[in-house]
Amino acid sequence: MPVLRYRRGILLACLLALAVNLGAQDLTVVLLRHAERQSLFDADSPLAEAGLRRAQALVPLLEGFRPAVLFTSDLRRTQQTLAPLAAKLGMVPLVRSKDGSEALAAELLRDHRGRTVIVCWHHDLVKKVARGLGVKGPLPYWTLDTYDRLWIVRVPAQGAVSLEERIQEPSAPAAAGAAQGR
Secondary structure: OHHHHHHHHHHHHHHHHHHHHHHOOOEEEEEEEOOOEOOOOOOOOOEOHHHHHHHHHHHHHHHOOOOOEEEEEOOHHHHHHHHHHHHHHOOOOEEEOOOOHHHHHHHHHHHOOOOEEEEEEOOOOHHHHHHHOOOOOOOOOOOOOOOOEEEEEEEOOOOOOEEEEEEOOOOHHHHHHHHHHO
16 A cells, blocks of 8 residues: 555656646747738728738748737737638637737736747737736837837746847738838
8 A cells, every 4th residue: 555655646746747837838929010001090990902911921920930829809900910820720810809908918828828829919009918928128119100020929937028029021012012001
């Protein structure tokens, strides 16, 4: 019997260590703004032609991150921006309220550790998501016509959260049409 108790104790210790390691995993969040929209005056404006071209051009870049989950806001332009990627990957984006930036960040931290997640959001709210994920210090500024950036936020199991900004570098047709969608 003492040997059996000893083995159970070792098994229990191993399972506990495994559970701790599973809970302490890194999270990578790729944040991007929706592509060019038709109108600044329509709260739920769909994408302009330039935005539709950008959405297509983003597929190779974004699929390279091998996302486990896609998130968009409840507005059409974010959903249209990730639609080509979602179709290519056979995924259905999870839709969250545009007004819930902090809640989205909390959900990512709580439910998506150990994964890479892509979030298509809004230029004026993406900073709230980044701050909710734990990004400290100054954040890059995006103007109303900044559509070509993305942030990679890395939330390690231990240590400081980091933010890397990248230029999307869309294909030539998307870049050529970008001036039309501003």
